[in-house]
Each structure stands twice: as structure tokens, then as C-alpha cells.
Amino acid sequence: MSDLLRNILRFAVLILVQVYVLNKVPHLHRFIIPYLYFLFILWLPFSVSRQWLLVIGFFTGLVLDYFTMTPGLHAAACLLIAYVRPFLISILTPKDTTEFNYREPSPKAMQWTPYLVYVLVLTLLHHGYMVFLQWLSFGSFLDFIIKVIATTGISMLLIITVELLFPRKLKFRTNTA
């Protein structure tokens, strides 16, 4: 399967799961809203240029926004993580490119600890910014802090579960590509 097709499928599946499963789970607690869809941005191949990353991030958020009727909210948060992602990857991956020949971020490509740091930082940024934008129009500061921590916790749990349940196949870059 080509990279493009894989990512389009992944996008569709993650958005549908977010809209029809995670947004619809019976009310757990007012601080806990499970989010998973932004995993699409975390899993984009390394080869995507920074400009494209921004555009993809923006539209991923916007598509979800039109389902949840909050135009701009998720788009802004996704844009932020799409912007920060390349910096984080360059910090967390080995500099020696001859040894490093995976296509996209995964626990196997980056080792578990750097990968988890990568996921945690981006999740925290995504939720922090999103809840911040919501908090500007409504809510108290304590709510804001607790909500960021709680949603980040539940998202981390979901992402780790997904990584363990669906280990992606090792995809090597060939010399010709």
C-alpha cells in the first residue's frame, strides 16, 4: 500500500472513530473527553515537508471541527502540533541518518522512551491550547488545569493502547526512494 493511500485511510478511520465513538461515549466526567484523532498528525511520514505538514494539520482539525460545530478550535490546536512536530523529531531522533531509515514515527523507529516523550509533548500542547481556547470563553482556571491534565492522561492511555494493539509493520526507506 502506498504511503498516500495508507494515510488517507488512517485519516478517515481516525476521524470517524473520534466523531462516532469517542465523542459519543457516555459522559464519564466533565474533565475527561477522550481524544485520539490527532494521532494522524503524529504518524505522518518523516518525509512530509514542513509546509505541507501545516496544511495537513490545519485541514485535519477543520474536518473534525465541522463535525463538532466548533470551526477553528481543533484546527488551531492541530496546526500548533504540526508546527512543533519537526523540531521535536529533530531533537528526539538520532542525528546519524545512515542508521535511521524508518518512514514514520513509531516506537520501533524512535525507541519507546523518546517516542513517548514525543507523544506526550504534542498531546500536552494540543490539549493545552485547545482547552485554553475554550477556557477563554468559559470556565475557571482550576478547571482549565485539571482538564488539560485529565484529557492528556486519557489520550496517552488511548495512544499507548493503539500502539500495542496495532503495531505498525516496519517500513524501511529503500535507497532508491
Add this chain to the structure above:
Amino acid sequence: MRNVFLFILRYKTFFSFLILQVVSLWFLYTYNKFHRARFLGIANEVTGRVNTQYNKVEDYFTLREENRRVHQINDSLLNLLPKNYVRADTSVQLVQDSIPFDTLGHYRRYYFRPATVVYNTVSSQKNYIQLNRGSNHGIKDNMAVLSSDGSAVGVVVGVSPNFCQVMSLLHVQQKVNASLKKSGDFGTIEWDGKDPRLLTLKGVPKSIEIKTGDTVLTSTYSFNFPPGYMVGTIAEVVTDKSTNFYVLKVKPGAKFYSLQQVFVVENLQYAEQTSLNQEARKRIEDPKKNPK
């Protein structure tokens, strides 16, 4: 000048980030004015179609609950039928007239349209419901929405040709006029964004006696909701010593988790009432036209 261009080129990623960020924040903060008019119509059609497909499956899971509600409202309607009443004088016949105007001056004020919920959430602080009826079916902004057993659900805030968006009672900006069944005192139903199982009723003076379990109905003062329909029952009375008003926690009558069939209610005099309200306010409160 050349240096400016070089600078922009060098940091083009950062600038495109900034531009897109501004665009998304602009979307977010002009949502009500611009968005509802332009993009949302199109987006609504697309998400509406996807939601309808999903809803075809999801509906089966709430059928039992839905059946019970429909049966209940059928029961209450059957009890109103004229043939339930026996008159001593058999020569008198009661005929129900269904035309909007009759010779006695009765006219129709509310018009009910059935609709199906295609998307609904309760977990956000701003919950919207999408229905499969739109401007093609005569839906307009500000119409009231009642659930299949006649409990208040929300108000229509956006319409596209085939779908409409409803601001649920579980929305922190929602304000609906409600009154107590027992005493008729009215207040405002709001939601604090915390627990979707409890709404808040504010503005009821402490001079009246209130018990938990009292019924809250839609008020006669509301422009969009027909009066006398269930909003909920009082679950908790919070005494706030700083004001003279109760803060009442209300258990909503509508089951927001399992909404399936709803009624969209049109107040046929809505335009007249609101324009009169606005004009009168403008005329009285404008100091220039009213030099006293």
C-alpha cells in the same frame, strides 16, 4: 526591501503557521456571524449526509426507549380525543376543526414538524444536535425543539437546505425561559457545563416554597417554546445566601443520551413578536426620539 523578502522567505514556515493560526482563530471567534451564513451551510450538508448513514445503524440501539416515549405521548393524545367525553344531550355533536382559523377566532399558533436526530453529543460544554430537516422542509432559525415525549431539547441555530443544527439545552450559552408548574413563577434555564444530568434554573425568588420533585415547564413568556411542555423536575435546591433568588438544579425531562425522534416547533407569530419587542424597546429606550 530585498532583505525583507529574504527574511520572509527564510521564515516562510513560521509565517504560514502564523497565517493559518490567525485564520483558525478568526473562524473560531467570528463563528456566529460569518460562519453560519457561508461555510456552515455547505459543511452541514456534508457532515449531515455522513451522520445520516451512521444514524441508520445507531437508531436500533435506542428503539426500545424511543418506543416507550412515543407510546406515552400517544397515550396522552388519545386521552384528549372528543369521543372520550360523553354528553348527556345526544343531539349535540362535537366537531374538531383543523383549519387554522375558525369562526370563533381560534387560530393556530404552534406548528409541529417531526425530525430525526442524526448527530448529538453530551460530553462537550457546547453541545449541538443535528437534525435531518432543513430550510427545504420549512425549518428556520430560533424554532424550538421538543423530544418525542414532549420535553424541551433546544433551539435551532443554523439551517442548511436539508439539515439543521440545534443548540441543545446542554450548551453553556443556552438560556430558556421556564416556569414552575405549581406556582407559575418563572426563571431562566441555563447549564453550567459540568454535569449533563443537571440543568440550572435561576431567577426564581426565595419567597416561594420549593420542594425537590417539583415540575418545571416551558414558560408562556418564551417566544420560541410552546408553553406547558416539560423541561424537567427539581433535583436539588441550592440556597445561595448572597441573593434573593434560588439556584435550582433541574433534572432534564429529555433524555439527551438517547435522543432519536424530535419535534421542531414553529411559533407562527415569532417574527411579529420579536420585531414588536425590538421596535418597542428601541423607541422607548432611545433618548433622542424620546426627549423626556
